[in-house]
Amino acid sequence: MAVNSTPILCRFQYDCHIRLFDVDQADDMDAVAAKCAAHIVGRQVASQPDKILRVRRTTDDDNAPPFPRDMTVEAAELTRFEQLDVYFDVA
Amino acid sequence: MALLERSEWYDLARTTNWTPKYATEDELYPADMSDPYGISTEEWETFDEPYKVTFREYVAVQREKDTGAYSVKTALQHSDYYDVADPAYLSMLKMHYGAIALSEYAACQPDARTARFSKAPGMRNMGLFAFLDEMRHGQIQLWFPHALVRKDRQFDWAHEAQHSNNWAVLSGRHLMDDVMMTRDVPTCAIMLSFAFETGLTNVQLVGLSEDAAKVGDHTFSNLITSIQSDEARHAQIGTPVIEIMVRNGKKAEAQQALDIAFWRVWRVFAILTGVPMDYQFPLEKRAMSFKEYMHEFVITQFQRQILDVGLDRPWYWDHFLDDVENHHHCQQCGIWSWRQTVWWNPTAGVGPREREWLEEKYPGWNASFGTYWDVVIDNILNGRDELAWGDSMTAVCNMCQIPISHRPGPEWRARAHQLDYEGRRYSFCTPVCKWIFGTDPVRYKDHHSIVDRMYSGEIEPPTFDNILKYMGCGEVSEGGRDAHDYAWIEAYRTQPQAAE
Amino acid sequence: MSYLPDTSKPMEPLKTWSHLAGDRRRPTEYEVVSTNLLWSTKDPKAPWAMGPGTPLTKWFVKYRNESPLVHDDWDAFRDPDKLVYRTYTMMQDGQENYIDGLLDEHSKNDHDATMPEAWPRELARFYTPSRYLIHAVQMASAYLVQLARSSTIENCCMFQAADQYRWVCRIAYRTSELAKAHPDLGFGEKERQIWEDDPAWDGFRELVERTLVTYDWGEHFAALQLVAKPCVDEAAIRQLGRAAKNQGDTLLGMLSDAQLIDSERSRRWTKALVEFVDQNDRNRALLKEWIEKWTPLGDRAIDAYCAALPGIEDAADQAKAAVRRFRADLGFRQPQLG
């Protein structure tokens, strides 16, 4: 595992499983979402080409605001095994 | 006949407590082994085993059982049944034997703890029969699959699984080590005898036998019901223990033991039993759905027994009822998608007719689980095999060690329930597994799940290839592939409308 | 990174379990179903998935894994009788049929009512209280099961514990019969008191109580299998059986003979296990040390019991000599009795 990477838990919209991915400190949220989607969308979750993907912290009420798309993992202060919602949104 | 009836002498055979002189009572029966609850010896001596058996009766009855079980096998040995059996059915056998054979044998040790350390003499004797029973179950469930290892190397897992670090085995072993290998005598009686054996083995060993008989495998059907007849007897160790604890002001402790073990056993048994019943058996051979068996044997029969011995339904009962509707369906999704990580060849079991049946038995199945399979089916139909395999790691629960999953589709319910404890972040599949951790963190906190091992250096480097090797896939035998090599997808070509 | 299974080199088919595949001959049923079944023996520090602070984890680490009796490969042990569950129940069902026949026949012949007058009183003192002793050996055997170092050892210990309960049942049965024939002798009522208070039993009581609380697996094995059980079997079974035959109590004589068949089997695997650990010099010294530590307790138990046994003068000497012959057969020579 690279020094700059952090394992996160991905709660991908419509998916059955919580997944585990390594993301880099320098990744922005679009990159994080893309890393997750590469292993999920078109495999177990149908693609939605007209939508974009947003990332937010998983919370009990499912209402955390999304991170800005260009915010990095480092700036978002994501910690080891932090759980993130990755979800479809209108472009 | 001038022989005495059992009742004329049986009580003497269980009047064997004496007051020690050369050791203290606490040395002879240490609290960690015998009773951390501080109930008096006199109270334990009221233990009255409901299902009585003597040595003489035991060897006669058990000999007859074995004569029955082994003779069916001899008769069928040359029938080449397994050469023509549905590959999905063989997968069920591989999964069953790998998970069960050595686990049954492992139960000899906690039963021996009862035979040595129980303060109730009758209970000590019953513990003795229980370990003999479990030796039987271990041995007979090694002997039967051993005959199949020549036909198919995946049957080697019947012996090897528990020596491996396969994710499914880590899950089963964590359960066994928790509820039976590391518990004192009375707690183990509630967890193993009552929650496990009275509560949940019926569904596995009686329910599955009906489907196996319909498929034509009378060897297996007969074997597992014969095993269950032993379980039905020695499981009765639990009931009097609960009564004694309730009577001595330890109801809350007994309740907690039940609540922990029932959930833990359920999480594993739902996979071992639910997946075969609802996916692996051919549709026309299914007698009932897993859910219907659960209602008959657990939600009705066992719930009645819980209330009858003076305990309450586990606090999470509603959550459990919901889990009956989704947990094994989730795991079926995962096992099939990550089939390279298991030692059997999973069947998808989601042809158009099967989906109709699933929707009928589990209303709403198509709107949730169906969305997952729609994508899979579309990929296979269009020749995109490489997309029909799971290629990332899933998070696993730090209690049950099972991939954290929940109903897919519009409901989107999967979620890890997390806890930060002494600087480490733990993830759980449900609030129940998280609650169990909290009942005794010292017991649970040091364990590393397969995911933790990827980051601890134990699997180095943690590539998918290395993880597979670590789990024994490609080592003990090849890992799994689709049981029917996608033959089931043809039904969608003739009925394309069913796919979407 | 590849995630698809590599199917380029299909794995070789097997003829038996992979762990037995190295053997040239075809494995027996015994080997197929008995070998390498424990999963807790790999990591000496962590037998179970539960943490090191869990009481039972500590127990297994301390008393099993850190026992001074060591071997590099406990799983290599084999039971000389190669018993499996199926053959054990078959064999013992046959043996129990024989016992049923004995009991039935003697009952029809009014055996209990026609014994010499003084003998039932002796049975109340020397025979029926032995269910406590035999049960104590049952408990001690169960401890060997719980902490067994391998499944092949565990199986031998399970059969031994079961044999002990077999005889607890038969003693209880006889106690009830004797109570019917001799209602005034305290059969079925006074056994505990005699076991706890009669000096004839005190040595055995000390021997088995101390054995029971010896929790190190290695020392428990030595104390039970090399001292306590042989002493019990030679005195409270064989010498009692001799006394019974002298008194014309053919039934107890025959029951004792039948019980000793089980004891012989116990000695066969005990001998095999001693020879198995003997590959290590330290083990031999250790076993010798334990035998020397426990022998005085065993001798004292035999002396106390046999001295009071009616009708046979040499019972204690015979019993002690027999125990020493057994140990000599294992290569442990002890000074001749004076």
Add this chain to the structure above:
Amino acid sequence: MSDAPDSGGIGDMAGPVLRGGEIAQAVIEAVHTDNPDKEIVISDHTTYVRVEAEGGCIIRRDTMEEVLGRPFRMPELEVNLTAFSGQIETNDDYTRFYLKKDRV
């Protein structure tokens, strides 16, 4: 069927679950003889037969001997008794399935 207030509609039935075969058929016959006042509910699956009655039922050795036309010892029942609902009481002369709450 009378439900206890908190029993969630699970009833109060008790009885054996037997492997299909000669003994199961004999039990079905015997249980009617031995529990004349009770309505016996039989659910016949292929490999197992569930026999239940409200509050439980009893199976007597004498009756089994009569039905089978041969000597019968209660422990023989175990060979075919794969499960049961409620509690069990085993005896030389009978085996009883019952619920504790009904026991006075």
